[in-house]
Amino acid sequence: MKKPLIFVYFFLLISPVFAQMEFGFDDKDAFSPHSIRQVRRADVMYNNTVWVRMDLREKQNEPFFAANSEITKIIIDAVKAGVLRPYKNDSLITRMSIQEFNDNIKIPGADEGLTDEDLAMGFGDSDFGGGDDWGGGDWGSEGGAEEDAGPDEFFPNNIYILELKEHRMFDRKRSRMYYDIQSIKLIIPGELYPTGINKELATFSYKELVSNVFVDNPAAVWYNAKNTAENKNLADAFELRQFTGKIVKYSNPKDNVIDDIYKGNLKLGLAKSQEYEHRLLEYESDLWSN
Structure with missing residues (x-):
């Protein structure tokens, strides 16, 4: 009587591998090449793309923003270590240069407050260093490069706004709903600028974040x-x-944010x-009930 149970347990262990084999296909057939779990375009019964704004100061989000382990610090450290390259926007087409990243993370007017002696010592130089444009670094034995913010840069705990772009899709073949995160954008809050307007620091492929930065770190x-x-x-x-x-x-059709649709x-x-x-949520419930 134990053999069937052992077989079921064994099948559950290897079923993800079979799923990958069964549903393996070329990127050109995928609904999105930036998905961690790729779904064949022909199998997407429903999709809607949404942009979700996270405030890391909110109680439920605090575990992502623990002191010295802020998700923003993890991401920025990865950029400085040269293991992660940002994009200009969430279309994930054009990469951002290191110079543009440096400029974006820089405190406005920071250089104006530095003396000639400070500048001579390199405090005004926001280059990350290394042998190439991206520092040429790697993760150390402790799982990551620990780079402190320069004196003219915002600290990671200043950057408490994240914006997630995700597909919410129903895969007819697997009969399940996916919350498929595509990108994460770091946003510097407007309260840190005289204009009071939020500033986009950089956008990152979620797939690259998971594989290059999060896993085994x-x-x-x-x-x-x-x-x-x-x-x-x-x-x-994020998966949970x-x-x-x-x-x-x-x-x-007009690519408007909700506040623009309702006139501010x-x-x-x-x-x-x-x-x-x-x-x-109601639509997802209806899909399951039908």
Whole structure:
């Protein structure tokens, strides 16, 4: 009687491998080449692309923003170590140069406050160093390059806004709904600028973040304050949807954000964002019930 149970257990262990073999296909057939779990374009029964804004200061998001383990620090350190290259925007087509990244993370007018002696010592130089444009570094034995912010740069804990672009799709072949994160954008809050306008620092491929930065990196930790034995890797935390955020945009012909659609009425925009979220959940529920 034990043999069937052993067989079932063995099958569950190897089924992900079979799934990869069964659903393996060329990138040209994939709905998105930037997906961690690729879905064949022909198998997508439903999709809607949404942009979710995370405030890392919110209580549910605090585990992503633990002191000295902030997700923003992990990402910025990876850029400085030369193991991660940003994109200019969430289309994930054009890479951002290191000079542009340096300029974006720089505190406005920082050089104006430096003396000639400071500049001579290199405090005004925001180059990351190394043998090439991206520093040529690698992750050390502790899982990552620890680079402190320069005196003219924003600290990682200043950058508390993330924007996720994700596909919410239903795969008819596997009969399941996917929350398929495509990119993560770091945004410097407007309160740090005289204009009060948020500034986009850089955008990163989520697939590259997981494979190049999060996995096997002991510094990439989602911090469980109630039980540190249950700390998780950042990739697992995103997979388990351990974050909260507001939908700020959904795919529409004019590519408008929700606040623009409702003429800057922030209260109405928030209500419509929540309403849209509820509609997506209701649609997913209907798919399962049918």
